[in-house]
Amino acid sequence: MLSPLLAIIVTLAAYKMAMYAAARFPIIQPVLVASVCAWFIWWVINGDWDAYRLGGDWISFWVGPATVALAVPLAKQIREFAHIWRGVLLGVGAGCAVAILTVFGLGLLFGTDDVLTKSMLTKSVTTPIAVELSKNIGGVPALAAFFTALTGIVGIAFARPLLALVGVKDDWAIGIAVGTSAHAIGTASLNRVSQVQTAASSVAMIMAGVVTAIYLIPFSL
Amino acid sequence: MKTIKGIILLLAFYGIGTMASQWLHIPLPGNLLGMLLLTLALITGVVKLDWVEEASHLLIRHMMLFFVPILVGVASYLQTVAQNPLPLILAMVLGPAFVMIVSGKVIQWYLDRKREKTAAPTPAEAERRSLDA
Numbered sequence: 001m002l003s004p005l006l007a008i009i010v011t012l013a014a015y016k017m018a019m020y021a022a023a024r025f026p027i028i029q030p031v032l033v034a035s036v037c038a039w040f041i042w043w044v045i046n047g048d049w050d051a052y053r054l055g056g057d058w059i060s061f062w063v064g065p066a067t068v069a070l071a072v073p074l075a076k077q078i079r080e081f082a083h084i085w086r087g088v089l090l091g092v093g094a095g096c097a098v099a100i101l102t103v104f105g106l107g108l109l110f111g112t113d114d115v116l117t118k119s120m121l122t123k124s125v126t127t128p129i130a131v132e133l134s135k136n137i138g139g140v141p142a143l144a145a146f147f148t149a150l151t152g153i154v155g156i157a158f159a160r161p162l163l164a165l166v167g168v169k170d171d172w173a174i175g176i177a178v179g180t181s182a183h184a185i186g187t188a189s190l191n192r193v194s195q196v197q198t199a200a201s202s203v204a205m206i207m208a209g210v211v212t213a214i215y216l217i218p219f220s221l
Numbered sequence: 222m223k224t225i226k227g228i229i230l231l232l233a234f235y236g237i238g239t240m241a242s243q244w245l246h247i248p249l250p251g252n253l254l255g256m257l258l259l260t261l262a263l264i265t266g267v268v269k270l271d272w273v274e275e276a277s278h279l280l281i282r283h284m285m286l287f288f289v290p291i292l293v294g295v296a297s298y299l300q301t302v303a304q305n306p307l308p309l310i311l312a313m314v315l316g317p318a319f320v321m322i323v324s325g326k327v328i329q330w331y332l333d334r335k336r337e338k339t340a341a342p343t344p345a346e347a348e349r350r351s352l353d354a
Contacts, residue, residue: 011293015286031285035292042293049297056290062280063287065231067252068238069277071259078264087331095324102316110308120312124320127291128250146298147313149291155317162318168325170332177325181317188284198281204324206253213248 003046007055010045014038031185032153067126067184070202077199080172088176088200092207095180099124100215119143121216123151126183129209137219152185159186175200180208227276230268234259 011034018034042052074081081088100121107117119139122130127148134144159178163169168177171194178186179201187201238255241247247254262268302309 007290011289012286015283015289031288031292034286034289035296038289039293039296049294053290053294056294060287060290063284063291064235064239064252064255065228066280066284066287068231068235068255068259069273069280071234071256071263072270072274072277073281074256074260075263075270078260084328084332084335087328087335090331091324091328094327095320098323099316099320102319103312106308106312106315110305112305112308116309120309120316123312123316126250126253128252132248132250142295143298143302145291146295146302149288149295150313151317152288153292154313155321158318159321162321163325166322166326168322168329170329173325173329173332176328177321180324181320184284185288188281188288191281191284202256206249206257209249209253 003048003051004055004058006046007042007052008058010041011038011056011059014041029153029157029189031189032157035153063184066188070187070198073195073199074202077196080196081199081203084172088172088203089207091173091176092180092204093211095177096124096208096211096215099181099212115140116143118219120147121219122212123147124181124183125209125212126205129213133213133216137216148183149185152182155182156186156189159189171196172200176204179204183208223272224275224279227273228280230273231259231276231280234262 014037015030015034017037018028018030021033022028022030042049046052103117103120103123106112107120115138118137119134121137121139122133122144125133125148127145130144130148131141134141155178159174159182163174163177168174175190175194175197178190178197182189183205187198187205190197190201234255235252236255238253238258239251241258242249242251242254259268259273263270263273
């Protein structure tokens with residue numbers, strides 16, 4: 001009865017701690033630190049993951065309205081986008097193809113289990129789309145959600161240095177690269193930096209979902 | 222008060238998006254459809270930016286918090302996956318890195334080419350960029 005409440009408090013406290021830490025040491029990824037902290041605290045004090053989910057759902061519900069809220073930066077940048085949409089489509093299209101090809105390549109190289117490979121194909125796409133898609137192509141939705149979340153975290157961990165290293169420096173290019181590879185988690189991480197990058201990342205996230213769905217049509221037949 | 226009004230609108234668009242996705246069988250989730258519909262409403266002026274701006278900033282600023290329970294829940298899969306970790310680790314690290322480089326490079330190339338064609342940005346554009354930065 002009380003444990004969902006406790007789960008909410010633990011999650012909020014872990015987030016607050018992670019934000020403090022990130023303000024002091026900018027290299028820290030707040031989502032990752034908050035998740036590890038919340039996971040660890042819950043494991044120590046309670047350990048009942050069903051109870052955690054009951055409380056956690058109250059918080060994760062807001063992913064929905066927050067995604068809708070991305071319409072605001074998007075609407076502000078729409079004129080810029082209308083100007084360069086061809087390049088954006090090209091970049092997202094190429095990125096999504098690479099996402100699928102790396103999974104296949106590694107699958108062939110290591111002889112990975114077929115279901116595992118299929119659950120990984122959707123990992124660069126935002127979670128709600130990834131779950132639906134993986135159902136269609138014969139993956140495991142929960143595993144797909146796991147790979148998607150992991151991809152997002154790994155992606156934001158090295159996004160900045162990597163993109164700087166290869167000479168991607170425009171706000172739009174950075175936003176699209178992060179949105180295509182690290183979906184909503186990437187988009188959320190950009191908000192601390194720039195409105196333009198957030199908008200670009202939102203666009204890329206939607207496009208990547210649609211493009212990947214189209215690429216994967218052969219597997220859902 | 223403005224924040225509450227904005228939250229109501231965001232929830233309403235989320236609801237509309239979810240219903241549209243279910244009833245019309247659109248293969249996009251409700252939150253993304255809701256985002257597209259709200260963008261459309263903002264561009265056409267059906268919804269004023271002022272109504273939703275505060276609420277949107279609040280939710281976007283704390284968007285990472287909303288992902289924490291999902292990530293915690295998903296941590297239990299680590300054990301299932303740990304049996305054959307090498308290809309998975311490679312996929313998790315190389316995948317996003319390649320995708321990022323390719324999509325970022327393509328657009329950077331496109332923007333650079335475009336800039337060469339049009340030379341300097343228009344004053345309005347330059348002003349907007351400096352405001353955003």
